[in-house]
Amino acid sequence: MAYEPRPWVGTIPEGTHRLCACGESANKPYCDGSHGRTGSARTPALFKAEADSQVAVCQCGRSGNAPLCDGSHQRA
Ligand code: FES
Structure with a gap:
């Protein structure tokens, strides 16, 4: 599993996007289909x-509050 201990912070352009929820995408924060390969x-x-x-x-x-960060990564 490739989850990371901090959020991706940046600008997402106007429109509807598929954001990675599995942690395996090589193109975070966007889904690249890796969830299908990993099952x-x-x-x-x-x-x-x-x-x-x-x-x-x-x-x-x-x-x-997925897909957005709610600060949970800071809590043990
Ligand atoms: S949800 Fe992570 S690659 Fe698709």
Whole structure:
């Protein structure tokens, strides 16, 4: 499993995107289809950006507000 202990922070362009929820994508924060190759039960999360948006995307797999970060990576 390739989860990371901190969120991906950056700009996501306007539009609807498939964000990686399995932790295995080589193109984070976007899904690259790796969940299918690994057999992960976690499939991509749809995220709609109404405009170009600065976001923090969960990379630890524990957010209660997935696909966005809620700070869960900071809690033990
Ligand atoms: S590659 Fe992770 S959800 Fe698709």
